[in-house]
Amino acid sequence: MQSWKAYIKEYKHYLKLERGLSENTIENYVFDIEKLIGFLIENNIDVNPVQVTEETIQQFVYAISGKVNARSQSRILSGLKSFFNYLIFENYRNTTPLELIEIPKTGRKLPDTLSVQEIDLLIGAIDLSKDEGERNRAMLETLYSCGLRVSELVGLKISDLFFEEGFIKITGKGNKQRFVPIGESTQKYILLYKDFVRTHLTIQKGHEDTLFLNRRGRQLTRAMVFTIIKDLAVKIGLNKAISPHTFRHSFATHLLENGADLRSIQMMLGHESITTTEVYMHLDRKFLSEVLHSYHPRK
Secondary structure, eight states: OHHHHHHHHHHHHHHHHTSOOOHHHHHHHHHHHHHHHHHHHHTTOOOOTTTOOHHHHHHHHHHHHTTSOHHHHHHHHHHHHHHHHHHHHTTSOSSOTTTTOOOOOOOOOOOOOOOHHHHHHHHHTSOTTSHHHHHHHHHHHHHHHHTOOHHHHHTOBGGGEETTTTEEEEEOGGGOEEEEEOOHHHHHHHHHHHHHTGGGSOOOTTOTTBSSBOTTSSBOOHHHHHHHHHHHHHHTTOOSOOOHHHHHHHHHHHHHHTTOOHHHHHHHHTOSSHHHHGGGGGOOHHHHHHHHHHHOTTO
16 A cells, blocks of 8 residues: 555645645545545555545445444545545546545534533633643633634744734634634733743743643643543533533634624634534524514514
């Protein structure tokens, strides 16, 4: 399978330079290709990417259909479709073996959200007597009040804070930058951490401008933020599967519930397309009914 490595290397280069995708997104694309490679090895099918046929892909789909759900199948096949389209773009192939392969219809999964009360309970459960307590409170307040992705949170720089103007600068997917409003209370928690806790850390070289640091003075990992939130959920007995992204979903949902327009939410979330933001229109019917009766002329 040595030849696959060469094609994948070129493909990763294309995704990074031509499409401006993040390392995490690129690795997800490669993971989908590796699933196919694993199938080929397991079944002693010795072909390179140029030689893969539609029949081989059909066999692969049949093999994974009993192992993963429709959503995972859809993601894997979409990733493969992107790879083979790239091969056509570079003139390695004339056609894609996924031309007639039907990608499973999964519908749109509604994001899980937290109520304001649940968010308050989670943040209230943080032990502020510990050194990392102020940091954790500032992080969760920032996640919720600014609707950040966890990668955007851990990558936040001190030089990205424009508190006098009431904004923070966020570098999102594809290195696209946006300015997000930040409230005074969240600014207060960030400054408490930055000025009274972070200053006592031995900051490692290359992390001088990173806002949220671990105890060794380095940038936090996404996994660490996930663990912090999971531990708090257990602490308050929250019977929900939550992650850092749950705070982002809650941010958007609560804004919409309180009358914000989708376009504004789209800009704050950094969604390229408004259709991505429209998933938050899953709001309860009571709220939608209130909108109808408040604004429709035939109420």
